[in-house]
Amino acid sequence: xxxxxxxxxxxxxxxxxxxxxxxxxxxxxxxxxxxxxxxxxxxxxxxxxxxxxxxxxxxxxxxxxxxxxxxxxxxxxxxxxxxxxxxxxxxxxxxxxxxxxxxxxxxxxxxxxxxxxxxxxxxxxxxxxxxxxxxxxxxxxxxxxxxxxxxxxxxxxxxxxxxxxxxxxxxxxxxxxxxxxxxxxxxxxxxxxxxxxxxxxxxxxxxxxxxxxxxxxxxxxxxxxxxxxxxxxxxxxxxxxxxxxxxxxxxxxxxxxxxxxxxxxxxxxxxxxxxxxxxxxxxxxxxxxxxxxxxxxxxxxxxxxxxxxxxxxxxxxxxxxxxxxxxxxxxxxxxxxxxxxxxxxxxxxxxxxxxxxxxxxxxxxxxxxxxxxxxxxxxxxxxxxxxxxxxxxxxxxxxx
Amino acid sequence: xxxxxxxxxxxxxxxxxxxxxxxxxxxxxxxxxxxxxxxxxxxxxxxxxxxxxxxxxxxxxxxxxxxxxxxxxxxxxxxxxxxxxxxxxxxxxxxxxxxxxxxxxxxxxxxxxxxxxxxxxxxxxxxxxxxxxxx
Ligand code: SF4
Ligand code: SF4
Numbered sequence: 001x002x003x004x005x006x007x008x009x010x011x012x013x014x015x016x017x018x019x020x021x022x023x024x025x026x027x028x029x030x031x032x033x034x035x036x037x038x039x040x041x042x043x044x045x046x047x048x049x050x051x052x053x054x055x056x057x058x059x060x061x062x063x064x065x066x067x068x069x070x071x072x073x074x075x076x077x078x079x080x081x082x083x084x085x086x087x088x089x090x091x092x093x094x095x096x097x098x099x100x101x102x103x104x105x106x107x108x109x110x111x112x113x114x115x116x117x118x119x120x121x122x123x124x125x126x127x128x129x130x131x132x133x134x135x136x137x138x139x140x141x142x143x144x145x146x147x148x149x150x151x152x153x154x155x156x157x158x159x160x161x162x163x164x165x166x167x168x169x170x171x172x173x174x175x176x177x178x179x180x181x182x183x184x185x186x187x188x189x190x191x192x193x194x195x196x197x198x199x200x201x202x203x204x205x206x207x208x209x210x211x212x213x214x215x216x217x218x219x220x221x222x223x224x225x226x227x228x229x230x231x232x233x234x235x236x237x238x239x240x241x242x243x244x245x246x247x248x249x250x251x252x253x254x255x256x257x258x259x260x261x262x263x264x265x266x267x268x269x270x271x272x273x274x275x276x277x278x279x280x281x282x283x284x285x286x287x288x289x290x291x292x293x294x295x296x297x298x299x300x301x302x303x304x305x306x307x308x309x310x311x312x313x314x315x316x317x318x319x320x321x322x323x324x325x326x327x328x329x330x331x332x333x334x335x336x337x338x339x340x341x342x343x344x345x346x347x348x349x350x351x352x353x354x355x356x357x358x359x360x361x362x363x364x365x366x367x368x369x370x371x372x373x374x375x376x377x378x379x380x381x382x383x384x385x386x387x388x389x390x391x392x393x394x395x396x397x398x399x400x
Numbered sequence: 401x402x403x404x405x406x407x408x409x410x411x412x413x414x415x416x417x418x419x420x421x422x423x424x425x426x427x428x429x430x431x432x433x434x435x436x437x438x439x440x441x442x443x444x445x446x447x448x449x450x451x452x453x454x455x456x457x458x459x460x461x462x463x464x465x466x467x468x469x470x471x472x473x474x475x476x477x478x479x480x481x482x483x484x485x486x487x488x489x490x491x492x493x494x495x496x497x498x499x500x501x502x503x504x505x506x507x508x509x510x511x512x513x514x515x516x517x518x519x520x521x522x523x524x525x526x527x528x529x530x531x532x533x534x535x
Contacts (some may be wrong), residue, residue, distance in 0.1 A: 049486065051527065185527050186490050194493035271486065273527045283486065283527070338492075338502065339460070351489035355507040378512070 001039070002294040005378045008042045012369055012376070017042040019369045021362040022203050022290075022301055029302035038298035043376065045365040046208045046224070047287035049357030051273045054097040054164035054235060055183065055282040057120050060156040063089055064241070069220040073135030077119050077150075084133070088141060092161075093119050095282035099220035100190050109182040109277025117282035118272030120160070123152050125267040149159070155346035158262040160224055161271070164234035164287050166398070168254035169310050170207030172330055172349075174195045175340065177316035182271035182277020186317055186352055195312065195340055196350045201305045206254045208249040208301045211386055212239070216289050216379025220288035221258065222365045225247035225269035227374070228260025228289075233383040238392035247300065247386075250309045254383065258286065270394065283354075287361040289369060291376050303330035312342065322394065403451040403518065405434065405474035408464065410444035419467055427460035428452060434474075434517070447474055447518060477518045477534045480511040482531035486494075491522040493533065 006176060011017035018041050020028060022174040025044045039127045061070075067088065075084040075091050082090040097116035104110050128149040139145045152158050173185030173196045183190045186196045193311055201207070219230040234255025241249045270284030290299050311326035313319050318326075327342065334340050335349050366376035384390035410419070415432045424431060431453035437445045450457065464471055487509045499515040500522070502508075522531040 041517040050488075109524075185526075187494060189493070196493075200528070274529065275527060276524050335534055336507075348493035350491070352491040354486040354488045359507075 047361030050353030069141035115280025217382035307354035
């Protein structure tokens with residue numbers, strides 16, 4: 001008997017919903033079959049905790065006396081430039097922003113010790129941040145300079161808003177050249193010195209609902225240690241890629257845009273992150289609950305690392321040149337074993353996404369639901385699906 | 401035979417070269433300097449591997465201590481700040497001595513500091529600054 005989200009919520013409110021993590025669901029389906037598992041289990045929780053560059057936070061600072069119009073001016077938080085292209089006192093901190101005087105990659109590889117991701121972490125941790133701003137001054141907003149400490153507890157809104165998180169599967173990065181390279185996939189040693197991956201695999205949200213059948217716009221989620229929502233499909237959402245027979249894409253595919261009140265999030269799950277020679281980013285903790293509406297969903301949520309295949313890409317040439325070729329294919333069980341064999345060579349693997357973090361998120365979300373602190377939502381609108389024809393385009397450079 | 405990697409710190413008043421010379425000459429030890437530096441407060445710092453017969457080694461160490469040199473085993477110089485570690489695993493394939501191990505069940509990263517030779521690679525590679533130098 002298929003269930004509805006409303007029925008599951010009734011069970012949650014009564015305190016008798018059966019909630020398990022995506023890891024626990026594997027054994028349940030193996031032992032009981034998907035049909036029976038769909039009757040037994042109401043919700044499967046997922047999680048992921050990895051660097052997600054398209055992340056940011058916007059803040060409404062409140063008005064100073066006399067007032068200043070930051071929009072169109074320049075604003076820094078702890079020396080990191082933030083976006084000031086909205087109204088008078090709305091600013092946006094982008095995770096990858098870095099101080100103007102950071103040497104960047106002039107001393108290669110750049111260290112990138114502090115940037116937007118760290119500002120967001122410090123903000124959510126309740127630390128004071130130094131704001132320095134200059135504006136052009138208007139009749140209604142006469143002030144031209146502002147220097148002050150700000151704190152998350154004093155500002156009006158502080159909202160985490162990430163245009164692209166939770167990639168559904170990702171490349172494995174290797175280096176075929178004879179020089180070490182520094183990438184957003186970490187440090188890659190020459191001649192296949194290591195292979196780095198970045199996905200929670202069997203715990204990853206979009207790999208447990210590969211066709212986006214239960215989640216969509218409006219879905220309530222775990223975000224940064226608090227509650228957030230899927231606000232849209234993420235940028236570069238690419239649902240139309242080729243899939244294996246279990247529905248899983250073997251290349252990066254779907255993505256999520258997410259939003260939530262930063263004031264109820266925690267530093268534990270929003271971490272400023274440094275990628276040597278590459279830059280600064282934010283590591284985001286995110287978890288999605290999946291209502292087990294029927295046998296089909298039960299089957300999806302039982303996905304195992306060995307079923308999830310991904311492509312291995314050379315980041316010394318194919319990736320920067322935008323060539324589509326892959327060096328090979330591998331599954332997450334192989335990656336997690338610590339070594340893979342590639343072109344006849346044993347290659348040690350490294351991860352960027354934290355599996356213990358993903359597991360803790362899925363477990364936390366499970367506890368929230370069991371304690372009736374978190375109810376499921378029905379999506380307001382679906383994400384573009386595998387049959388939608390929606391694709392991810394490149395940029396054609398042209399002269400005007 | 402004994403072979404240990406040590407961190408020696410010399411107060412500003414001591415001339416390190418002479419001490420090492422005597423250590424080698426008079427106590428019949430072999431050494432290999434892995435790193436030498438002067439810290440912010442003008443202390444000399446030397447990371448070296450000291451090798452020799454057990455008896456000689458112990459006499460040599462006593463000699464160093466008598467001259468006022470502070471000695472500690474090397475591994476303690478790279479510190480694992482557990483609260484900052486996310487157990488991502490980015491350090492695992494980078495460490496030349498396999499000092500990081502993924503615990504197979506929890507998948508948490510364990511740091512075996514006695515394997516560490518203080519090459520500092522993980523200090524640069526760790527995205528969360530969970531590995532840091534004492535100096
Ligand atoms: S790279 Fe840093 S955070 Fe990641 S496992 Fe190693 S020490 Fe921990
Ligand atoms: S300093 Fe070098 S040897 Fe020590 S743990 Fe880090 S990478 Fe390994």
